[in-house]
Amino acid sequence: MHRTRNIYISLLLPLLSACGGKKQAPAGPMPKPTVSVYEVKPATFKVTEKFPATLTGNVIVDLKSDVTGFLEAIRVKDGSTVKKGQVLYEVDKSRSQATYEQSEASVRQAEADLALKKKDYERYSNLLQQDAISRQTVDQAETALRTAEANLAAAKAARARSGTDINHAVLRAPLNGKIGIATIRIGDLVTAGQTVINTLVNEDPIYADIDLPQSRYTDFNRGGQQFYLIFGNGEHYSHEGKILLVNNVVDPRTGTIRMRLTFPNPQGTLKSGMTGAVEIHSPAGSSQVAIPSRAIVELLGEVKAYVVDRNNVIQMRPVERGAVVDSMMIVRSGLQAGDRVVVDGIQKVHQGDTVNIK
Template sequence: MQPSTFRRFQLHSLLLAGSITPMVILLAACGGKKSAAPPSMGPTPVVATTIKASSYTVTENFPATLTANHVVEVRSDVTGFLEAIKVPDGSTVTKGQVLYEIDRSRYGATVEQSQASVAQAEADLAQKQRDFDRYNALLEKDAISKQTVDQAKTAVMTSKANLAAMKAQLARTNTDLTHSVLRAPVSGSIGIASIRVGDIVNAGQTLINTIVNEDPMYVDIDVPQQRYREFATALAHQTATPRSYFLTFNDQTTYEEQGKILLVNNTVDQQTGTIRVRLSFPNAKRELKSGMTAVLQVRYQTPDDQVAIPAKAIRETLAEVDVLTVDEHNVVRSNKVVRGAIVDSMLIITQGLKIGDKVITEGMQKVRPGDTVRVQLR
């Protein structure tokens, strides 16, 4: 081995030995003692509050739409030119009041023609009846054939049928003549007419005007389906559990009259999960108009033992609303509840909880039903 080669071999050996020695020491140090086990975590800490009996003054707001209690379209049953307008647009009308007149000339002429047809049919029947009576008398003397009498009898029956048809025609023409005068079918406020004198009116097609009965005025709101029982109870016991209903408008003014619940709808809107509640408001001054929007304000006092919890304790999905509570063993329980109104930061609960329950208000995200927790009451 050359001297230079030998020196390179010695240097490589020293470097290799130097790198191995620390590794051996490190491995020896790691294997010298066992790793420590992680400390036990214990029950998850949560913050809870105990439900106490209390009474609350509730004020709730619901978007509302105003609807007239009766809306009637004014159309004519007959065709003709509009001859006269008897009431000004926007006026208040009473049931039976004359509103419009259609050209009556041709309907009057048709009535006269029908009257003449009835008179002619009556005369024809009288003649046929006299013929039958005479032939029948001759038959008793065998002075005429029975066939002739039968033919006379048939002629009488035909004349009677013809007379009935003429009378029906007269009744129809009289009806058309009567309907050429349009009267208000209901009392209420009439709108702006869509036609003017001289315009053609087509039977059953031309919308002439609209009458709305605005007193009382209906007010519709949509409430969550979970609160159906609450409003149904309020409807059934309006005197026993009084609530006040007010209307406020965009200009922050409040309508002077109070309303009352009229009905709760019988179906739930599947798209919104709400149910419609209809109220009735007096409207003698006609200050409320159909189609207006407003805010319905509901005010009431809860019982002295009302259950309420901090609103932040609620867990809500599209399907249900629940609250986590802890029992006497500090075990987490899930409680399905029916929520009511929010008063400040407190949420009224109408079903699902009772006085004395401990409701988790902080740490709900860290626990599940069945977990044992460490409770801090506040």
């Protein structure tokens, strides 16, 4: 048995020696990645863009009463176009009228008291000149007179307020516009300052709000654009719009800034709350630079492109994006004519890599 094991070991040792003595061939250099590039050339592009839009009236007013009472009369039909000052609704005046009459009685009482206090003061003043009364009594009479004057002023103010409540029981249109559907009917209780009886909207002109990426703010701040409204069915609105204002803050949740456009609406075709899209035609600039959209790389909030230099070495270049035209993206800064930008094979390259050009 020992002899057999010795023979097996004798046969195995040359094999192990041969394997251990064989050297592995050294690994060759990694092959260069192959990429496709796009050579940047200046051109002129006519930019047309669309942004979702929401329409809103230039004025939207909730019609509320200043007084509490039951709705007594409706003077206009729902959906009517009304003029400023036109009577719309009437609230029961009985409470306001009773308060006014009470205030009127308080005024008359305060006037009578003031007349009495005035006579007392004059009489005491004459007696003081004859040394027939003390100075203290005159001072007290003067104080009573001033108090009566103040009480009369307060009573008159209460009467005026009551009169205002009677006037405000009649709701008039605060401006020209169109009313909607009333929320209450005759006999319903109206609570002062709370119950919305109806809504009045002025929709000529009408506003269209769109949200722009904050990076595009300067593009639209230069002017020269044309704005068109498109309905959901693709139909274009007949009137052109214009910029009314741009909001003064950027929404931190979306990174957008709101622009408000104004459109004429003489026929009332457009309604507050409608949605659609605003199509923006920007003037064609000269010698613009654009690259295929797929060449843009977003990394940690930064926008870059891979540029191949004359030695075929990859350089990562920060760029500033502009509008998209078909499959091309206009680049406002970061690239110039003659640059070669990687469009295919981006995932295979890094800063400083040497590449082959397909």
